[in-house]
Amino acid sequence: MKTINEKIRWGVLGAANIAQKSVIPAAQKSRQLEITAIASRSEEKAQEAAEFLGIKNYYGSYEALLQDPDIDALYIPLPNHLHAQWAIAAMEAGKHVLCEKPIALSLEEIDAIIRTRDKTGMKIGEAFMVKSHPQWEAAVKLKNEGVLGTLTGGQGSFTYYNDNPQNVRNMYNKGGGGLWDIGVYPVFTSRLFFGEEPESVCAIVESDPQFGIDRLASAILKFPSGQFSFICGTQTNSYQHIRFFGTKGTLEIPMPFNPSPTEKATILLSGTKADKQLQTISFDAVDQYTLELEAFSEAIRTGREVPVPLENSRHNTAVILALFRAAEQGKWETV
Template sequence: MNKKIRWGILSTANIGMKQVIPAMMKGSNCEMAAIASRNKKKAEEAAAELGIAKAYGSYEELLSDSDIDAIYNPLPNHLHVEWSIKCMEAGKHVLCEKPIALTVEDVVKLMEARDRTGMKISEAFMVRSHLQWLKAREMVRNGDLGQVGSIQGFFSYYNTDGDNIRNKPEYGGGSLWDIGCYPINTSRFIYGEEPVRVMALTEFDPAFKTDKLASAILDYPSGQAIFTSSTQLAGRQRMTITGTENTLDVEIPFNAPADESCSLYLGKGPIRDSEREEIKIKACDHYTLQGENFSRAILENSEVPVTLEDSLANTKVLIALFQSAETGNWVKIE
């Protein structure tokens, strides 16, 4: 195999065009070789804009290209499973946008396809590749915070466009699927274990039928995580990890800028921010790192950045939160 993985992009989705593809092009082992759309002209325009050599007018044409090693799948959420399986059956490795599936059963289907085809597949939780989260986990494991017992998160934006896919329940819209998944994923990453039970309170938009506001408690063996996510509040994001000795604030946990440094703040005093120690994290693009890490996993036949087993665990938490919100009870994670 070449020293670079030759990538095909499944659709001209905005996240790919504006963020992921340009970032992956900077990767040392990524070659963005082809892009497909169900509209050939749209694919050609996207290819010209990004400087990609090949453009296809159907997804099937892309999957039949023997020069393509791996597929980046940014299709709408409800199409992730179907097309990721088709990619693997066509002999392509897959990096699929989150949420990779909307049911536990569909994650299992992906696992079966992975095992059957021998292809690699990973859910695109790019935050797992960012240097600030690797540093935060290292500090927790080194005992810099003492024994961690609480993780608090908040993630929101304001979007009341009824035509936006994030406001369509049949496409996996709503705050929990779209952004609540991040504090779930990162709290699991920091604790290094799975919650045993969860509870949630949600408020649904009467027109969209998606959760516009959700608050959750995740009960871990070692402590707790709580977070609020919303699609109809002013945009903000924060994560705070608190141990028996110190706290750690992650200033921009989920959309850290690629072209400037970001900061972690180690709190050593109980009240004043002036008593915090700033830990600068050098500028990095988590989309570039994610692409490089996945490409390396293919080239070296090593583990992908986010395994389907990890995705299964995250999906179980999300499903359990919806069940809890509906019943008003704690829900155990099987």
């Protein structure tokens, strides 16, 4: 276990866009950790990324990075179908792992990852960066304090437009599609906000005739204490929003999933005061990827639990799988 003053040394397994454009620049803002190596299956691509981002070491294979003795933890932004395989390999090589969502595409894969975690003693978690943003911490606190009264329901949306056949998100056999890519966020945050697990779900899914992936999905999650519905789409104008309803008020988060790291985030409360005026709660601009990496690094240093442990991931994955079953069967499905 490292001392409180030692930086956690990270390697990046793959030169994906999210790593190069969001996560690595966010990591480089922190004094608590450092990105010391990056790997790609193309040494040329790894070198190019390393030079562009100012990373000291690069490798032309994933296996080589796993063998680097100077790496404490790995961030995995690979295509979805490779997450479980390389998360397991990384832990077996003695590395802690922060893996992009979805960490696995089946419960069997997650169970295999859990067994490896328990066997190796390595830290591993799923990269739901929203968990670390102050707006979600505040939203859950407000709910728990009873500001909304009794929570009854919620609605969410997350969409973007991408019809590129070369993009991995449009490749069915690589875990592409809207639910796995962005539907996981309203599922995760509704579970976070309700503080409980949905009992059953229903869904309507529209598939792309060329790609075979789900390009539009509408879902309802039935929680013990209320209902939550959301829409996610990959060939729809970019938009995101979430709101929760209670017996005394409504809470809205205009940018719930990827708020700007350079602008203030806000929560809107309505109906919670006698005069019914809209209240705005603002938060200083933060980079939620920086906070996510710092929280995970702190878990490595102190031995405490990671922000999103595998048991949480298993529940989230079970909901997504139930949504696919519900859409296929045309009926409510138990989670």
